Amino acid sequence: MTNINSLNYREQIITLWMVFLFGTIFHTQLALMPLFHDIDVAIMGHHHQEAATMVEIAPILWGMLLFFVLPMLAIVATAFCEFKRFRVFHFGLTLVYTVLNFAHAIADLLVDPIAWYQIVLMVLLFLVGILLNIVAYQWMQIGSRRGKTIALVK
Numbered sequence: 001m002t003n004i005n006s007l008n009y010r011e012q013i014i015t016l017w018m019v020f021l022f023g024t025i026f027h028t029q030l031a032l033m034p035l036f037h038d039i040d041v042a043i044m045g046h047h048h049q050e051a052a053t054m055v056e057i058a059p060i061l062w063g064m065l066l067f068f069v070l071p072m073l074a075i076v077a078t079a080f081c082e083f084k085r086f087r088v089f090h091f092g093l094t095l096v097y098t099v100l101n102f103a104h105a106i107a108d109l110l111v112d113p114i115a116w117y118q119i120v121l122m123v124l125l126f127l128v129g130i131l132l133n134i135v136a137y138q139w140m141q142i143g144s145r146r147g148k149t150i151a152l153v154k
Contacts, residue, residue, distance in 0.1 A: 009139035013078050013090075016132040017071045020097070023125045024068070030118055071097070087140040094136045098129035 034040075074090060105122035108115065 009135055009142070010078050010082075012135045013132065013139060014075050016128055016135060017075050017078075019128050020125060020132065021068065021071055023121060023128065027118065027121055027125070030115075030121065067100075084140075087136075091133070091136040091140045094129065094132045098126065098133055101126050101129050 070093065074093060077086060078090065101122065105119065105126055108118050108122055
């Protein structure tokens, strides 16, 4: 009989980060879908403001880049590293992302009109984040099986 928890913590963490990233990309994709039906998606368009310039939105783009790059780096580091210090940092990172995800879901509830399909996705991502927190916490609690080395090969 196969044990349901036969995957190790690192594999579970990598899988959960990938689900989170795919969900976040889909969140963006859902927001842009109206463009394919000639519907304006610009928030500024609702307030009759001028269009923003690339310089004005550059901080947002850098923030989005950072938001995506940190989980990508966490995936790579999780695949190759078992340092206790990294596992503690990683757990903290998962908590930060869970808080950010929760705040984003609340912010989506304050937009008029509320896009309920986005809320459902954000709640799903929040739950994935909670599961990631739990697995990252469990991984943080175990001792290193390989000592203080980077596992490049098995």
